[in-house]
Amino acid sequence: MLVQTRVEDLTRGDYELFRKLIYAESGIDLGDDKMPLLRTRLGKRLRQGGFSSYRAYFDHVVKDQTGGELSTLLDAVSTNTTHLFREEGHFDFLKTVIEQWANDPAWCAENTTLRIWSAGCSSGEEPYSIAMVVRDALRAHPRIQPKILATDLSMQMLRRAKLGLFEPQRVSTVPPALGQRYLRQTNSKEGPRLQVVPDVREIITFARFNLMTPVFPFRFGFHLVFCRNVMIYFDNSTQETLIAQYAKNLIRGGYLLIGHSESLNRIKHSLTYVAPTIYRKD
Numbered sequence: 635m636l637v638q639t640r641v642e643d644l645t646r647g648d649y650e651l652f653r654k655l656i657y658a659e660s661g662i663d664l665g666d667d668k669m670p671l672l673r674t675r676l677g678k679r680l681r682q683g684g685f686s687s688y689r690a691y692f693d694h695v696v697k698d699q700t701g702g703e704l705s706t707l708l709d710a711v712s713t714n715t716t717h718l719f720r721e722e723g724h725f726d727f728l729k730t731v732i733e734q735w736a737n738d739p740a741w742c743a744e745n746t747t748l749r750i751w752s753a754g755c756s757s758g759e760e761p762y763s764i765a766m767v768v769r770d771a772l773r774a775h776p777r778i779q780p781k782i783l784a785t786d787l788s789m790q791m792l793r794r795a796k797l798g799l800f801e802p803q804r805v806s807t808v809p810p811a812l813g814q815r816y817l818r819q820t821n822s823k824e825g826p827r828l829q830v831v832p833d834v835r836e837i838i839t840f841a842r843f844n845l846m847t848p849v850f851p852f853r854f855g856f857h858l859v860f861c862r863n864v865m866i867y868f869d870n871s872t873q874e875t876l877i878a879q880y881a882k883n884l885i886r887g888g889y890l891l892i893g894h895s896e897s898l899n900r901i902k903h904s905l906t907y908v909a910p911t912i913y914r915k916d
Contacts, residue, residue, distance in 0.1 A: 642687035644673045651692050652676075652707075660708050660787055661846040661876070662867040675710040709788040712867075718759045718800065719807045721862065724891050725767050727912060728858065731889065732771040735857075736778055748772070748780045751856045751883075753845060754864035755784035758795030759804060764860065765834045766812045783856075785843035796840050798830035845876055855885035862911075863893035874901040881905055884915040 652672060653664045664672065676688065685691040695703045719725055732748065735741045748768065752761040761784035768780045786792050805817060805828050817828045845864070859880050865873045880890050881904050890905060890913045892898070898905070898913065905913035 642689075644669060644676075644688045648688040648692060652688070655692070655695070656708065656711055659704060659846070660712065660844060661872045662708075662712060663869045663872070664711070672711065676707070679706060679710065705789055709790045712787050716756055716759045716863075717804045717807055718763045719809070720759065720763075721894055721911075722807070724860070724862070724911070725763060727891070727909075728764065728767050729771050731858075732768060736772060736775040742775075742778065745857075746777060746779060747854075748778055749854055749856045750780070750782045750858045751860065752782060752784040753843075753859060753861040753880075755786045755791075755795060755840070756788075757791045758784065758798065758840075759800070760784075760860060760862065761795070761838050761840075762798060762830050762834065763808075765830070765837055766808070766816045769816065769834050769837065770812060780837045782838045784838050784840045786840075787842065787844055789842055792840050792842060798835045799827045800829075801825075801827060845879075846872075850879050850883055852883050855883055855888065857885055857888045859884060859888070859890045861890065861892055863895060865892065865896050870901055873898075874903070877901060877903045877905070881915055886915055888915050889913065890915075 646669070649669045649672060653668075656662050656664060673688075676691065679685075680688065680691050683691065683694070685694065695707050698704065735745070735748070750764055750768065752764060755761050761782050765780070765782055768782070772778050772780060784795065786795070799820070799822060805813065808817065813828075816831050816834050818831055820827055820829045861876075861880065865876065868876065877890075877898060884890060889908070892911050892913075894911055896911065898907075903913075904915070906916050908914050
């Protein structure tokens, strides 16, 4: 008979240790009131690993020189759910700006590659939505090659994202014309799914990236950066540092799009306001 380890409850002291570590490693600020969330998110891992307390698990994370357990911890506190074409106004804007660029001879003379970054891509709904719009908008402009970088802190989310498989409810918001063109019905062990076609999947590169990296290692600038509903986890100081990094890695004339629950009003930045949640680098 399997004997399950009894886990001591999470104390305020333990919580503060986790909170400081998570903030230092990811920029995510859990605040003072997320003890129930952390208790729930970590409980299964503690039971699986046979840890007798949250403090014992914390010590294990800190001592693990491979970084694997730290990654598991950050996965647990950063995962979320979403759906394709969330905040659809951004995708209308994306279509419009790409068509403007593609039909501008001066822009095309300087750009043969369109580079877009989906930062905090979760399980892939955002980058696949971007990719469908981009592929569709550039059908008449084969000379322009789209490249989409999709990054997230969670390896678990990235593994799911790479498959391009979604439950029917996650794709119900896809515009019908794009759904007919770029989604195919398939079956998985979990049941019926819709999968993004290879022609769209191939323009996305998925990679793990920590937004708290001091220097972003990108060789080329981006025409657009999507960082939506990510900064809500960060304090003002971290947001300001992150926006400065985005501005540095945008090309001149490029755009940053943030979530509708976010704002840059209370932080210093060098970007120009275009519309709610949309900013340009001049």
